[in-house]
Amino acid sequence: MSPAKSVVRLEHVCKEYQLGSEAVHAVRDVSFDIEDKVFLAIAGPSGSGKSTLLNLIGCIDTPSAGRVIIDGQDVSGKTPDELAELRSRTISFIFQTFNLFPVLTAEENVEYPLLQRPDISKAERQERVKFFLNTVGLSKFAKHRPNQLSGGQRQRVAIARALSTRPRIVLADEPTANLDHKTGESILSIMRAINQAFETTFVFSTHDQRVMAMADRLVRVSDGELTAFGVKSGERWSFVRTKAAAKQEAEVQRLQEDPDLKDVLEDPVLREMVMEDVNLRRALLGDHVDNSG
Ligand code: ADP
Ligand code: MG
Numbered sequence: 001m002s003p004a005k006s007v008v009r010l011e012h013v014c015k016e017y018q019l020g021s022e023a024v025h026a027v028r029d030v031s032f033d034i035e036d037k038v039f040l041a042i043a044g045p046s047g048s049g050k051s052t053l054l055n056l057i058g059c060i061d062t063p064s065a066g067r068v069i070i071d072g073q074d075v076s077g078k079t080p081d082e083l084a085e086l087r088s089r090t091i092s093f094i095f096q097t098f099n100l101f102p103v104l105t106a107e108e109n110v111e112y113p114l115l116q117r118p119d120i121s122k123a124e125r126q127e128r129v130k131f132f133l134n135t136v137g138l139s140k141f142a143k144h145r146p147n148q149l150s151g152g153q154r155q156r157v158a159i160a161r162a163l164s165t166r167p168r169i170v171l172a173d174e175p176t177a178n179l180d181h182k183t184g185e186s187i188l189s190i191m192r193a194i195n196q197a198f199e200t201t202f203v204f205s206t207h208d209q210r211v212m213a214m215a216d217r218l219v220r221v222s223d224g225e226l227t228a229f230g231v232k233s234g235e236r237w238s239f240v241r242t243k244a245a246a247k248q249e250a251e252v253q254r255l256q257e258d259p260d261l262k263d264v265l266e267d268p269v270l271r272e273m274v275m276e277d278v279n280l281r282r283a284l285l286g287d288h289v290d291n292s293g
Helices: 050-057 080-090 106-115 122-135 151-164 181-198 243-257 259-266 268-286
Strands: 006-019 022-035 039-043 065-070 091-094 169-173 201-206 217-222 225-233 236-241
Touching (some): 006 050, 022 065, 039 181, 050 201, 050 217, 106 151, 122 151
Parallel strands (some): 091 169, 169 201
Antiparallel strands (some): 225 236
């Protein structure tokens, strides 16, 4: 990966939260690059650190250690004002729960981020609102408020809103989690089409396998660690497996060979519990993994 082509770079990023007297390691020593114009999925089970990673990339959270570099700029040294400026010009968000203003119409929701930009004229604002509502197929619903729209339509308004500032990167935290599968897939298809038409970089989190399949980059996380980084070229995925993945596989192996677990494995109920854990880990690590990597 050439650094010149990266729009985001994470270098040994860690994030710890203090929960009472206990430290929660939400992200542990994660490094990867996001190349310009990719459609990247962050996959992993609940609690694996997906939202934390997106918040770090989106500069709404700062790392406990390591560096986050956005568009060539190390964000660590920046003041809150500078970060807000970088965010408003470079990054947009799409949320699981859409986060539209209920009292505003679809077009007013899309216009909202543009009102914070004095450099954009009223005519330009109106032009963009029209253009992006049309892009997501909602021209006819411009005057509808969120409660007059379906879940899929609300998420399309949120996509139009995210695009209105013409960001380089759109971050979407489980954008399909509140939608039925078919609607979720159509939302992802719209995002993918926009990614290709406007060359906007998309980073989204999901645990839906079928949604993941639309990506051309895949970051797999488990327990705050990066376990695999996948690159799709043509129809073929190749995976770089990380030290963290190797460590977990060794753990699975150890579990299976542990003499202390012999009795456990002979008890059908306990065996099931242990194997479930092993299979779960396997599922997280194993599927997709190309051993040539
Ligand atoms: P995911 O999005 O994959 O479900 P998260 O990034 O939300 O995972 O969380 C990763 C871990 O960090 C979890 O164990 C979660 O409980 C913990 N965590 C996230 N945010 C906070 C917080 N503000 N305070 C304490 N712990 C947190
Ligand atoms: Mg989350």
